[in-house]
Amino acid sequence: MRIGELAERAxxxxxxxxxxxxxxxxxxxxxxxGYRTYDEEDLRLLRQIRTLRDFGFDLExxxxxxxxxxxxxxxxxxxxxxxxxxxxxxxxxDGLIGRLTDVRDQVARQLAGAEAEAAPKCEMxx
Numbered sequence: 001m002r003i004g005e006l007a008e009r010a011x012x013x014x015x016x017x018x019x020x021x022x023x024x025x026x027x028x029x030x031x032x033x034g035y036r037t038y039d040e041e042d043l044r045l046l047r048q049i050r051t052l053r054d055f056g057f058d059l060e061x062x063x064x065x066x067x068x069x070x071x072x073x074x075x076x077x078x079x080x081x082x083x084x085x086x087x088x089x090x091x092x093x094d095g096l097i098g099r100l101t102d103v104r105d106q107v108a109r110q111l112a113g114a115e116a117e118a119a120p121k122c123e124m125x126x
Contacts (some may be wrong), residue, residue, distance in 0.1 A: 010046040062096040
């Protein structure tokens with residue numbers, strides 16, 4: 001299939017596909033006329049990248065998953081390098097959750113203090 005069809009089926013743009021190609025994530029095969037050609041395996045690679053990007057992985061973090069698929073594994077997360085990326089991402093997310101929990105607790109304390117301070121004033125004006 002050509003780049004336009006692949007972009008449509010992968011729900012992305014041809015510009016994105018060219019970018020992935022320039023980054024070595026998508027193979028750069030050309031037919032006799034010089035047109036880029038792709039197959040179902042390339043669509044599978046793109047779906048893996050898209051899923052990971054939707055989860056918040058940056059583009060470089062998708063590389064081990066793409067390499068795993070290219071190596072013939074049925075799943076992009078079947079290789080040790082992919083598992084390592086998952087572990088790093090989980091640690092990163094745990095850290096973010098911890099920081100967000102701390103901020104939430106601080107905001108809740110601020111709100112409780114502000115409500116306690118405002119309550120007597122509201123009763124006096126009400």
